[in-house]
Amino acid sequence: MPTDAALQALLLHHEIEGFLLAEADLLDDRKYRDWLNLFTDDLVYWMPISRNVPPPDRDRARSDESLDASWFNEGLDTLTQRVNQIETDIHWSEEPPTRTTHMVSNVRILDVGDGDEIRTKCRFLVYCNRLQDEVDLFVGKRFDTLRRASGGWKISRREIHLDQSVLLAKSLTTFF
Amino acid sequence: MQDRNTTPAGNLVDAENGIVSREIFVDRDIFAREQEQIFARAWLMIGHESLIPEPDDYFVSRMGTDSVILTRNKQGEIFVFLNSCMHRGMKLCRYDQGSAPVFTCPYHGWSYSTDRKRVDRPGALVGVPRYQECYEGVLDRSEWGLVRCPKVVNYKGTIWASWDPDAPSLEDYLGDMRLYLDAALDHRDGREGGSIVLGTVQKWRVKCNWKFAPENFIGDLYHDISHRSADLSGIGPSGGKGRRDAQRPRLAIGFTDLGHGVLGDLPHTAEPELLPTHQDDPELVAYHQQMHDDRSRNLGNRKRVTMSVGTIFPNMSFHARQPRTIAVAHPISATEMEMWRYYLIDADAPPKVKDAAMRYYLRYSGPAGMTESDDMENWTYASEATAGHISRRHHYNYQLSLGQERPVEGLRGAVESGSYSEGNARIFYRRWGQFMDAAGWADMTPEAATPERVDAD
Structure with a gap:
């Protein structure tokens, strides 16, 4: 028989995975306003740049969070501006829109803390197809911090580790 | 069909009339020749x-x-x-x-x-x-x-190199364009140099000919309409409207014999009033006011300029103010390039100033930049739609404000042709043609590269 603690962990994992999969649906359905509602006001949304560094510098294999360039280093304010831009319908790199499929897998809960703020890790595979033959594939790891809020969970921090170093896409107008 | 390896570039570029063959943006043989004629010779x-x-x-x-x-x-x-x-x-x-x-x-x-x-x-x-x-x-x-x-030359921190032992000095290569480069590299308080690259260089691949980038940045204010969605989203440093804080009127200023050009203002010797910037944060407002006061004092009555964006032939472009960055368009193939963006900041700026600048740079520039991402769309699909068999027989039009060039007092060899002008692009492609046809630097020095001399040839 599973212990009560193991059962609680299983239920939490199920709940968190369900939350992340539902989030992926919002993105692929382009329900961006609902998606923005999943984030806390103090959100940190950061995608560092992966770098090819020699052994002594392996701790610098990604750009820093502060005072360094990234692909994204956003708060809820600028993430909202990005949604606003898409909704103008004249943001030409997203018009015609990209067809996206967000795959989320390998979901793990890294740290439960006091139960109200948990750290998770997962893999993402985002397939983008646009116009006739524009194809981009973004694959990597994602570290999310989720905070318990009324009616479910909210994301307070998202760290996105893209496996590309030179970005092999002409633009990054997809959310992760 | 003419052999593109022997066709004079003069047949592909008619800068005087603002007409450029589409072939130079898609043809593989021309791309291969650019490597020898341009990238093995120019200062990069x-x-x-x-x-x-x-x-x-x-x-x-x-x-x-x-x-x-x-x-x-x-x-x-x-x-x-x-x-x-x-x-x-x-x-x-x-x-x-x-x-x-x-x-x-x-x-x-x-x-x-x-x-x-x-x-x-x-x-x-x-x-x-x-x-x-x-x-x-x-x-x-x-x-x-x-x-x-x-x-190899270190110019105020930027490193420049040329493979050609006969290349002129970087100083001669830049000419008075250097004044505008200084506007990006010099400290905000007017001291020489002092800027560094803020962290990692962004690198990304774009399926377009490399010339689209320097041509865009040399002074294409006409494409402002592309960025309407960024303006509507209000990404400027002070929040609210637009994608930049207020800026002074900008003119297309180009260096006819050198191939460089900018959107900027005419040289002046007094510091104009500070335009409000980073209005959301009193600390940032105070910092920029301090920089302005120091700059007025440090520069005294020396000649100076302000500018937003420019290109140094062939593939280095830079923004001097908002954002403050360097973009290099590296050629990969006739229809692919790799863009590199270096973000600039004064080394001794307080962390808060650096942080605000960085966040603004990232929402403006680079592949995720809300302005720049739409440029990539234009360049990519212009390249695609140019590469067709029938399409490439035709020409691009660069006649905006053709014939409106006026000499600029205080800048050697410079002309100005108003805000909305393709004068700088005409200068860029004229220089491109000279590089492609010249046997060596002896035929390309500014004195030898005047239009009269080329016509006589």
Whole structure:
């Protein structure tokens, strides 16, 4: 028989995975306003740049969070501006829109803390197809911090580790 | 069909009438010729000294289609080498940057040093495995050092290199365009230099001809309409409307004989009033006011300019204010380039100022930039729609404000043609044609490159 603690962990994992999969649906359905509602006001949304560094510098294999360039280093304010831009319908790199499929897998809960703020890790595979033959594939790891809020969970921090170093896409107008 | 290898570029570019053949944006033979005629001759911006601050530091960059190593030796001198082992061509340095006292090839182990205490010629071959038993009396190690770029200059932190020993000095190459480059590189308080690269260089691939980038940045205010969605989203440094704080009126100013150009203002000797910037934060407002006051005092009545964006022929572009960055368009193929963006900041700016600048840079520029992402769309699909068999028979039109060029007082060889003008693009492609046709630098120096002389040929 599973212990009560193991059962609680299983239920939490199920709940968190369900939350992340539902989030992926919002993105692929382009329900961006609902998606923005999943984030806390103090959100940190950061995608560092992966770098090819020699052994002594392996701790610098990604750009820093502060005072360094990234692909994204956003708060809820600028993430909202990005949604606003898409909704103008004249943001030409997203018009015609990209067809996206967000795959989320390998979901793990890294740290439960006091139960109200948990750290998770997962893999993402985002397939983008646009116009006739524009194809981009973004694959990597994602570290999310989720905070318990009324009616479910909210994301307070998202760290996105893209496996590309030179970005092999002409633009990054997809959310992760 | 004409042989594109022998067709004079003059037949592809008619700068006087603002007409440019589409072939130069899609043709493989023309692309190959550009490598020899342009990228093996011109001064190219390849990095920044702040990326290699310590002895033995290196940063891997590109010159045309070649990979090069920018490195500093133990004595502090800066060198540029072809990033290819002399034995079997292996890419010697496959990290983006790091530190190495010697460069050792992973293939057969040949190694090279820049240390003046070890070698007379920096880049010399110092280590050859099994030398005594297999190479003694055969291999002359002094003949097999790394290929070293003959001309390298550190200009206010930016590193420039040219493969051509006959290239003019960087100073002559820049001409009075240097005043505008200074507007990006000099400290906000008016002191010379002082800017560094803020962290990692963004690199990304775009399926367009490399010339789309420098042409866009040389002064294409006409494409402002592309960025309407960024304006509507209000991404400027002060929040609210637009994508920048208020700026002074900008004119297309180009250097006819040199191929460079900017959107900027005419040279002046008094500091104009400070335009409000970073209005959301009193600390930032106070900092920028302080910089303005110091700048007015430090510059006194010296000649100065303000500008937003410009290009130094062939592929280095820069923004001097909002954002403050350098963009280099590296050629990959006729229809693909790799964009590199270096973000600039004053080394001694407070962390809060750097942070605000960085966040603004990232929402404006780069592949995720809310302004720049739409440029990539234009350049990519202009390239695609140009490459068709029938399409490439035709020409691009650069006649905006044709004939409105007026000389600029205080800038050698410069003309101004109003805010909305393709005058600078005409200058860029005129220079492109000169590079493509000239036998060498003797035919391309500013005196020899005047339109009259080319017509006479």
